[in-house]
Amino acid sequence: MDDRLNDDLARNRFLAINAVRIAGTVMVVIGLLVVGGAIPEPVWAGYVMIAVGFADLLVVPQILAKKWRSPRE
Secondary structure (H helix, E strand, O other): OHHHHHHHHHHHHHHHHHHHHHHHHHHHHHHHHHHHOOOOOOHHHHHHHHHHHHHHHHHHHHHHHHHHOOOOO
16 A cells, blocks of 8 residues: 555656646746737736746756655665
8 A cells, every 4th residue: 555655646746846847838938928028018027937937947846856856775
């Protein structure tokens, strides 16, 4: 039964990391649309969304993976 719990935990963590990546990608795209003028928002908000989106896309998954890494035996 313990293997089943470990498999579920690993699957949920994998899904969480990928959800963060997808959210970062969506945020970057929306930021680019704002900067390009397709969405009527202030340009500075678009640049902020791009920066936060790239952080979500590149940095946060690495932090989560390091935090959730299995201990070496």
